[in-house]
Amino acid sequence: MADDKQIIQAKFGAALIRLRQAQHRSRQEVVNHNDISLNALASIENGQALVKLDTLSMLLQYYNTSLEDFSTQYVDAANNSDFATLMQQSITPDTRFFILDTKGATPANNYSDQDFFQYHWNARQFNKMRTGDWFIYRRPQGSAKFWYFFGAGQIGPITHDTQGNQHAQIINSIAFTYYLTPEDLADFPWTFRQRTRQDWQHFFNQYGMTEIRPADYHGLLTIALDQMNGQSLPPLTRAMVKEDVAVYRDIHQGRFGVTEKIEPHKQRIGQSQLAELVRLNYSYQCAVTGIHTRPLLIASHIVPWAVSPQDRLDPSNVICLSPLWDKVFDQGLITFDASDRTIRLAAQVQADNQLYRELAPFKGRKLHDPVHDKPKEEFLAYHNQKIFKG
Numbered sequence: 001m002a003d004d005k006q007i008i009q010a011k012f013g014a015a016l017i018r019l020r021q022a023q024h025r026s027r028q029e030v031v032n033h034n035d036i037s038l039n040a041l042a043s044i045e046n047g048q049a050l051v052k053l054d055t056l057s058m059l060l061q062y063y064n065t066s067l068e069d070f071s072t073q074y075v076d077a078a079n080n081s082d083f084a085t086l087m088q089q090s091i092t093p094d095t096r097f098f099i100l101d102t103k104g105a106t107p108a109n110n111y112s113d114q115d116f117f118q119y120h121w122n123a124r125q126f127n128k129m130r131t132g133d134w135f136i137y138r139r140p141q142g143s144a145k146f147w148y149f150f151g152a153g154q155i156g157p158i159t160h161d162t163q164g165n166q167h168a169q170i171i172n173s174i175a176f177t178y179y180l181t182p183e184d185l186a187d188f189p190w191t192f193r194q195r196t197r198q199d200w201q202h203f204f205n206q207y208g209m210t211e212i213r214p215a216d217y218h219g220l221l222t223i224a225l226d227q228m229n230g231q232s233l234p235p236l237t238r239a240m241v242k243e244d245v246a247v248y249r250d251i252h253q254g255r256f257g258v259t260e261k262i263e264p265h266k267q268r269i270g271q272s273q274l275a276e277l278v279r280l281n282y283s284y285q286c287a288v289t290g291i292h293t294r295p296l297l298i299a300s301h302i303v304p305w306a307v308s309p310q311d312r313l314d315p316s317n318v319i320c321l322s323p324l325w326d327k328v329f330d331q332g333l334i335t336f337d338a339s340d341r342t343i344r345l346a347a348q349v350q351a352d353n354q355l356y357r358e359l360a361p362f363k364g365r366k367l368h369d370p371v372h373d374k375p376k377e378e379f380l381a382y383h384n385q386k387i388f389k390g
Contacts, residue, residue, distance in 0.1 A: 012056075013045045013189075014222045015074040019063055020045075022074075034062055048189045087134060087172070087221075090154065096128065097217035098135040099149075101208035104252065115252065116151060116173040116245045123164040126209045131155055131168075136220055138204065145199050148280065149180040151248070152221060174241045175248040177272035178227035179280060180220065188223075191215045228272075247273045247313065256314040270313050275299035281370035282320035288343065288362055291322045298326040302379040304387075315373035324358065334359065335388035338380035341367040346389040 020030060027045070031038045036055060043049040051059075060070055102113045112120040115137065121129070129135075137151045153173030160166050182200060192212040195203055204210045247270035250256070278299040285292045300321045303311055311317045319336075321329060328334045333346045333355075343362050350356050367375070 008050065011075060011218070011222070012051050013048075014219065014226070015070065016051065016059065017045045018074045018226065019065060019070065023063055030059070030062065034058055042187075087154075090132065090172070091134070091214075092132070095214075096130070096133045097212050097214055098129060098133060099138050099204060099210040099212055100135045101138050101140055101204065103139070112167065116153060116170055116175060116249060118167060118169055119155075120165060120167045121209060123160065123166055125207045126205075128211055129155055129158075129166075129168070129209065131158055134217060136217065146182060147200075149176065149220060149224070151175045151245075152224070173245050175244045175273060176224045176228065177244060177276050178224060179276055180224055181284075184223065185220075188219065244270075244273055251277060251313050251315065256312060256317075257310045271299075271305075274313050274315065274318060278315055278318045278320050278370075278373075281315060281372050282368070283371065285320065285368065286322040286325060287319050287368045287370070288325045288365070289322055290368070296322050298323060300326040300329055302375060303382050311379070314376075315370075316376045317379045319367070319375060320370070328355075328359065329383075332383075332387040332389040335384050336367050336375065336380055338377045338384050341369075341375065341380065343367065344384075344388070348389060 020027070027038060027041055030036070031041055035058065040049070040055075044051045044055070057067075060067060100119060102115065102119065105112075105114045112118065133155045135153060135155065136149050137153075138147055138149050140147045151174055153170045156169035156171035158166055158168045190212075192210075193203065197203070251270070251274060275298075279294070279297050282297075283292075284294055284297060286297060291297075297320055299318045301312075302317050302319060305312055308317075319329070325334070328349075333349050335344050335346075336342065337344055343365050345356075345359055345363050349359055
């Protein structure tokens, strides 16, 4: 019963956050116009307290939203996907939830961990996970200060050997197109453990498997699904989820070709997966200006999507840019020199004095390199010669 209450608190809290953000209001603004304290509102939105009916009525009146609209548009928004429905239908009172650390298939683990395919561990260190349990993937980055959640799934059939090594198939998985970072979760209301350090040291188990409570899992998945639903016009169907997982595996295994779906919107398969990987590679910063406001960061192709289908998913054919720089790069008003990756401006930029003032301070500066997948010289050379307006 306690876990059920926490899930309801988290669900209504997340819904009230979505409603407030949809109306572009701050918590302080809501508090200024209603009979509620800042601490009380924060506790409700963070899932630490269950909103009372009279408080909910007061807030909905302030937001000019009916209870019916709130329920359908905000409370149920996180369940607007086949994945969430599948997960809810498979959960039993015995289901457990985990955070699983993985570095993917590496020589250190004999390639036993393959994202969204299989996971291995030793029962002598950890013997709690069973077929049917659910998990969220965490990618450590060598420092407790930065890591990210990049997907989720369910534990399928488990095999074991005489040394206690367990090998589980991964089923019903979802590859996030919005990675959850420590910044996203600074105020997350964890219930499985109290967070006592800002740098996250000793928060997750050192051996890479951390059991969490249902409310934690539900809350994390709600945040990820909300972000993903906001990225695409069509609903997040099971087919799209399956497709995203396949594209994730293709990118990480060096298969970069992709086609376009034949649909009214001609949705580009894999663009959202690739875009999030590129933003991560550039440490969530514009490669020119250093702007790090995440919603403003765009994955900008060097060789256009339509020109080279075999390179569409190659992260080294994409640069993380802020909107102005993405647009002028796309229009050939700037380029990055293939030999030294310095910024060059087209002559016609000077015809627009304001635009020139915006771009000129960066002329001759070097593009900031990503952590992985630096822009290939051949791709930059194509842009220099075929797109740049000189």
